[in-house]
Amino acid sequence: MEGKLSEASRRAVPSPIQQLSHLAQSVGAVNLAEGFPDFPAPAHVKAAAAAAIASDLNQYRHVQGICDVLSETMKREHGLYVDPLTDFAICCGQSEAFAAAVFAIIDPGDEVLLFDPAYETYHTCIELARGIPVYVPLDPPSWTLNGDKFLKSFTSRTKAVILNSPHNPTGKVFSKEELLIISEACQEKDCFAITDEVYEYITYDENKHTSLASLPGMQERTIITSSLSKTYSVTGWRVGWACAAANIAAAIRNIHVKLTDSAPAPFQEAADYAVKRDFILQLLTDYGFHISFRPQGSVFVFAELPRSWQISDIDFVTNLIQNAGVAAVPGRGFFHTDSDDQSYNHRYVRYVRFAFCKSDETLEAAAWKMRTLADNNGTMKLNGK
Amino acid sequence: MEGKLSEASRRAVPSPIQQLSHLAQSVGAVNLAEGFPDFPAPAHVKAAAAAAIASDLNQYRHVQGICDVLSETMKREHGLYVDPLTDFAICCGQSEAFAAAVFAIIDPGDEVLLFDPAYETYHTCIELARGIPVYVPLDPPSWTLNGDKFLKSFTSRTKAVILNSPHNPTGKVFSKEELLIISEACQEKDCFAITDEVYEYITYDENKHTSLASLPGMQERTIITSSLSKTYSVTGWRVGWACAAANIAAAIRNIHVKLTDSAPAPFQEAAVIALTSTSDYYKSLKKDYAVKRDFILQLLTDYGFHISFRPQGSVFVFAELPRSWQISDIDFVTNLIQNAGVAAVPGRGFFHTDSDDQSYNHRYVRYVRFAFCKSDETLEAAAWKMRTLADNNGTMKLNGK
Numbered sequence: 001m002e003g004k005l006s007e008a009s010r011r012a013v014p015s016p017i018q019q020l021s022h023l024a025q026s027v028g029a030v031n032l033a034e035g036f037p038d039f040p041a042p043a044h045v046k047a048a049a050a051a052a053i054a055s056d057l058n059q060y061r062h063v064q065g066i067c068d069v070l071s072e073t074m075k076r077e078h079g080l081y082v083d084p085l086t087d088f089a090i091c092c093g094q095s096e097a098f099a100a101a102v103f104a105i106i107d108p109g110d111e112v113l114l115f116d117p118a119y120e121t122y123h124t125c126i127e128l129a130r131g132i133p134v135y136v137p138l139d140p141p142s143w144t145l146n147g148d149k150f151l152k153s154f155t156s157r158t159k160a161v162i163l164n165s166p167h168n169p170t171g172k173v174f175s176k177e178e179l180l181i182i183s184e185a186c187q188e189k190d191c192f193a194i195t196d197e198v199y200e201y202i203t204y205d206e207n208k209h210t211s212l213a214s215l216p217g218m219q220e221r222t223i224i225t226s227s228l229s230k231t232y233s234v235t236g237w238r239v240g241w242a243c244a245a246a247n248i249a250a251a252i253r254n255i256h257v258k259l260t261d262s263a264p265a266p267f268q269e270a271a272d273y274a275v276k277r278d279f280i281l282q283l284l285t286d287y288g289f290h291i292s293f294r295p296q297g298s299v300f301v302f303a304e305l306p307r308s309w310q311i312s313d314i315d316f317v318t319n320l321i322q323n324a325g326v327a328a329v330p331g332r333g334f335f336h337t338d339s340d341d342q343s344y345n346h347r348y349v350r351y352v353r354f355a356f357c358k359s360d361e362t363l364e365a366a367a368w369k370m371r372t373l374a375d376n377n378g379t380m381k382l383n384g385k
Numbered sequence: 386m387e388g389k390l391s392e393a394s395r396r397a398v399p400s401p402i403q404q405l406s407h408l409a410q411s412v413g414a415v416n417l418a419e420g421f422p423d424f425p426a427p428a429h430v431k432a433a434a435a436a437a438i439a440s441d442l443n444q445y446r447h448v449q450g451i452c453d454v455l456s457e458t459m460k461r462e463h464g465l466y467v468d469p470l471t472d473f474a475i476c477c478g479q480s481e482a483f484a485a486a487v488f489a490i491i492d493p494g495d496e497v498l499l500f501d502p503a504y505e506t507y508h509t510c511i512e513l514a515r516g517i518p519v520y521v522p523l524d525p526p527s528w529t530l531n532g533d534k535f536l537k538s539f540t541s542r543t544k545a546v547i548l549n550s551p552h553n554p555t556g557k558v559f560s561k562e563e564l565l566i567i568s569e570a571c572q573e574k575d576c577f578a579i580t581d582e583v584y585e586y587i588t589y590d591e592n593k594h595t596s597l598a599s600l601p602g603m604q605e606r607t608i609i610t611s612s613l614s615k616t617y618s619v620t621g622w623r624v625g626w627a628c629a630a631a632n633i634a635a636a637i638r639n640i641h642v643k644l645t646d647s648a649p650a651p652f653q654e655a656a657v658i659a660l661t662s663t664s665d666y667y668k669s670l671k672k673d674y675a676v677k678r679d680f681i682l683q684l685l686t687d688y689g690f691h692i693s694f695r696p697q698g699s700v701f702v703f704a705e706l707p708r709s710w711q712i713s714d715i716d717f718v719t720n721l722i723q724n725a726g727v728a729a730v731p732g733r734g735f736f737h738t739d740s741d742d743q744s745y746n747h748r749y750v751r752y753v754r755f756a757f758c759k760s761d762e763t764l765e766a767a768a769w770k771m772r773t774l775a776d777n778n779g780t781m782k783l784n785g786k
Contacts, residue, residue, distance in 0.1 A: 038444075190389075262620075
């Protein structure tokens with residue numbers, strides 16, 4: 001039957017990266033080939049997944065909480081306003097989100113621009129949808145975008161541009177100027193953009209990840225794809241998402257359901273937990289806390305009041321309730337040592353416990369109230385002065 | 386940008402099963418619509434997953450142990466000799482195994498035969514690969530394969546036959562005679578077969594699941610797909626597989642890697658534990674489901690249905706609305722959700738044939754699918770609610786009169 005395999009089969013070859021890893025494994029090589037960690041995932045994320053399994057959240061599931069927190073994060077970090085109810089498709093990794101996005105927008109014969117060098121997988125997805133990959137070389141040594149070459153690559157058949165930033169394999173973070181060139185071209189040619197932002201939280205020095213969709217005119221035509229994998233070191237969990245305008249997201253969801261039905265349920269729950277925890281840590285940091293110890297498990301943050309805040313835990317909590325309408329727990333009730341150590345006694349009235357096992361509405365309301373109080377005070381003054 | 390969505394987008398519609406589930410959820414209905422359990426997965430399987438996570442097996446992974454165990458099982462249960470090193474692709478559920486298999490063998494314009502009624506997902510996968518689904522109606526009331534109709538459906542463009550047995554939505558288990566008809570046709574026409582065997586361990590009475598690939602001449606041309614989901618009550622874990630001759634399996638693997646990269650790693654580890662469950666596990670799985678099947682058949686009979694076909698396998702009853710009930714499947718289900726707080730699935734979504742046969746067109750709005758993969762509490766609650774509605778109405782009047 002080999003002669004009857006599809007044309008797509010004949011063109012989809014084994015992943016050279018995976019094959020080399022098998023070779024490396026067989027000779028016991030140190031593996032700096034495949035892009036996944038050999039250190040553990042964060043303990044709190046693993047614990048959340050184990051808890052979900054034990055709580056029997058093991059059936060087909062769409063965990064809306066992920067979308068709620070993602071939309072809050074996108075607003076805060078990129079100034080993007082998305083609707084958590086309509087603008088997301090939760091998929092089996094960024095891989096599947098990308099595949100579903102391609103099927104949602106690419107018709108046979110449509111051309112898709114990619115920047116070279118490029119991660120090998122995009123090509124096959126485009127070909128499965130019978131699109132035509134067209135490569136635009138980036139210029140070494142810094143892999144800069146040549147606007148001229150780029151614009152010349154557009155034809156009347158160009159449907160979409162693929163943007164992977166931060167970039168695999170070069171590590172490039174596309175600059176604001178380059179993003180502007182891409183965005184202007186997409187608007188002028190009325191094209192889609194599909195982004196792969198899986199390394200969004202892994203940038204160095206002064207480089208900051210800017211989401212293409214946040215540029216003027218881009219939100220309506222950009223499909224953002226990303227995942228838990230790299231951010232939380234869980235590449236084997238297969239939880240990712242696509243985010244796009246409602247009708248595009250709906251198309252992606254419909255196709256995703258036919259490809260894989262559902263992303264793994266317990267890991268969606270863990271994702272929900274992980275992003276909520278990060279949300280509250282960011283909120284507290286914005287508020288002025290120095291979070292010197294990030295929770296590894298449970299649903300609590302035990303935050304230390306900064307030295308410059310001349311206030312006890314009880315007074316802080318009282319003020320927070322009265323002035324910001326947000327309740328937390330003074331830390332002293334958890335300490336039991338009567339110590340002769342003066343610094344210890346001083347210390348144990350300096351902690352406040354915040355819980356984040358709360359609905360997204362609750363967390364957002366808390367964020368808004370605390371931010372409002374901070375704004376009103378100019379700085380974080382909760383000592384009654 | 387809406388006008389620029391692909392043609393595939395325009396044809397892939399939201400799942401009608403999922404939409405009714407949303408209505409059911411909003412009224413707090415007992416859900417006998419979606420085919421997933423509301424009872425826990427087996428403890429030993431859950432524990433294995435938790436252990437894998439704790440042992441940091443959370444990165445991209447191919448767990449060869451799954452293939453080793455599966456090949457041993459297939460030898461023992463079906464007399465199939467497969468190579469665990471080359472003949473498998475581990476995928477994100479049977480769903481993805483099926484999608485990858487279709488992309489591996491279907492070129493644009495290839496025709497694919499399916500038996501009607503059929504699970505809605507196969508159609509979209511075939512269309513995404515630009516194949517042409519061709520439906521062969523099974524004959525009610527027992528959903529028998531009409532060899533004549535089947536053979537007449539082949540053309541020079543037919544590339545593959547899809548076989549889902551035990552069958553969703555009817556609960557049919559294809560007989561040895563029917564499998565022989567299918568196998569002889571596939572060989573004569575030199576076609577592939579893709580099977581969906583997810584309910585392979587859920588059969589009733591004397592019915593036994595026979596794998597099409599085990600028939601003479603079929604192993605080289607059959608792609609078996611199945612998964613953990615129904616056997617171990619973990620539909621949300623997304624671990625499934627395709628099994629086929631080496632070069633076909635390699636093609637499926639290559640495509641799978643581009644679609645989803647890897648099935649979830651910790652659940653692959655747990656799969657090895659699940660797949661080596663003792664024979665007692667499978668015996669009690671069958672026994673428990675048989676009790677549930679009998680319970681729901683009684684419930685429906687009490688309610689006024691005439692069950693002309695008892696499910697031979699799967700977790701579904703495909704019940705025909707009695708002739709005297711002047712109501713369509715959709716209206717019946719909507720009424721049942723709103724007035725009894727019990728959700729089921731209108732059968733029409735499973736039928737695909739636009740037929741000149743008037744009796745066929747009349748027929749396909751007369752079925753309702755009930756899932757019974759539910760806890761005893763759930764089934765009892767459904768029974769109580771439906772009995773209450775029946776009592777209130779005196780007789781089975783769900784047409785608003």
